[in-house]
Amino acid sequence: MNDMRRSLLNNINQLNMTNNELDKRVYELSLLNVLNQELNYLKDYKQVFRIILKHLTAACQSERASVMIIENDELIVVEANRESEFVQIRPPARLMLENSAAGTALKKEKTVVVRNAEKSNLFKRHENNSYVKNILCIPFNVRENIKGVFNIVNRKRAWNKDNAQIAQLIINQGLIAIDNARLYELAITDGLTGLYIHRYFQVRLSEEIAKSKRFEKKVSLAMIDIDHFKKFNDTFGHQTGDQVLKIVSNIVRENIRAEIDIAARYGGEEFAIIMPDTDSVGSVVTADRLRKAMEEYDFKVEGKKVAITISIGVSTYPDHAKKPVDLILAADNALYV
Incomplete structure (x- = not known):
């Protein structure tokens, strides 16, 4: 009788352990399912x-x-x-x-x-x-x-x-x-500057304009050009020129809204910043902050300070243009005003 009781208790304990293990496994599978849905x-x-x-x-x-x-x-x-x-x-x-x-x-x-x-x-x-x-x-x-x-x-x-x-x-x-x-980030990021590539910029600009139109908000664009960059390259060499591109990129990153504004390398020494939910006044404030940060940067070549300046043109949807290509043109034209 005692042997039967011990055997029964042992079976019950094993069953409880099995049930606990099953509960744990069900919890893990449920957790992974929720996690996958959120990560997809x-x-x-x-x-x-x-x-x-x-x-x-x-x-x-x-x-x-x-x-x-x-x-x-x-x-x-x-x-x-x-x-x-x-x-x-x-x-x-x-x-x-x-x-x-x-x-x-x-x-x-x-x-x-x-x-x-x-x-x-x-x-x-x-x-x-x-x-x-x-x-x-x-x-x-x-x-x-x-x-x-x-x-x-x-x-x-x-x-x-x-x-x-x-x-x-x-x-x-x-x-x-x-x-x-x-892997996706590497595909849309410029290798030298760490900013977004031109193609991704075009996609995001179209998306932000469409979003602004739907919710009746404004979106601004800044086009940035490094002044006299070709002459700088010819004088100091392309490696030093690459350093300047990296410096400008870092200053852009540090002076825009993280996870809101979209900064890209437009091409060569040109950069672009998409500023969602920003009117023309706000875009000018950002542009002035960038210019000042660039002017104050202490850049030296072979121990001698070399001035790096940038020109910035801004435009705002729908004030200056309603299509991506026209908004870019408006900001680009403002570079030389």
């Missing part, structure tokens, strides 16, 4: 990062999460969230690879768990992260092109094996979308 058709890998972070904080019941990518032996925080709300990081926070939990995870290519950050040699305290109590760092690598670490902070209960497994599951699924988004 995303073309910006930073948006993919945001989706991953949202699911990491929810699945691991953590307060915060962030993603860092490696650049010049530093880890740069590119996206972060706090209880499902995304935190704007500008300029990006930077962390040295040495003596950090994230750096250790990346170098050893394995997950690092810090359960008591205050006493850990792997966690370096900064004035902005005194809230950190425990952290899970999971490294990732996308075709050797994007390397980094996902950090999940302050789980409400102690970390366990399931947390790391479910986090890894989410990240692995997200990496496929990151790879696809990165």
Whole structure:
């Protein structure tokens, strides 16, 4: 009788374990299904990062999460969230690879768990992260092109094996979308300047004009030309000229609205900026800010300061034109006024 009872209890325990395993598997499949639906058709890998972070904080019941990518032996925080709300990081926070939990995870290519950050040699305290109590760092690598670490902070209960497994599951699924988004970005980005290519600019300008027409809003366009660039190239050489193109591109990026305005290399030394929901007054403010930033830039060739100036022409839909080609022409003509 006792043997039968023990056998029955053993069968019940095994059945419970099987049921728990099935529940866990159903949860994982359900999570992956939702994740795939949200990741489908995303073309910006930073948006993919945001989706991953949202699911990491929810699945691991953590307060915060962030993603860092490696650049010049530093880890740069590119996206972060706090209880499902995304935190704007500008300029990006930077962390040295040495003596950090994230750096250790990346170098050893394995997950690092810090359960008591205050006493850990792997966690370096900064004035902005005194809230950190425990952290899970999971490294990732996308075709050797994007390397980094996902950090999940302050789980409400102690970390366990399931947390790391479910986090890894989410990240692995997200990496496929990151790879696809990165490949798309490479196809539409100018290799030298990092700005969008001419073809993508034309597509987006048509889209923004159509959107402005539908919602009865305005969209402005700025055309930028580097003054006397041919003479500059002839005098200092094409390599120095390429440096100037990169500098102008960086100044453009730093002085427009991130994830709203669209900056492109129009061709040669010409650049273009599409400014959605911006009237002619707003476009002139942006143009003046760009001119001033360019004039103040301390560019030197062989130790001697060389002035770099730009000309900017702006036009606004529907004030100056109603078709993309006419809006470009209006801005281009304004360059020489």
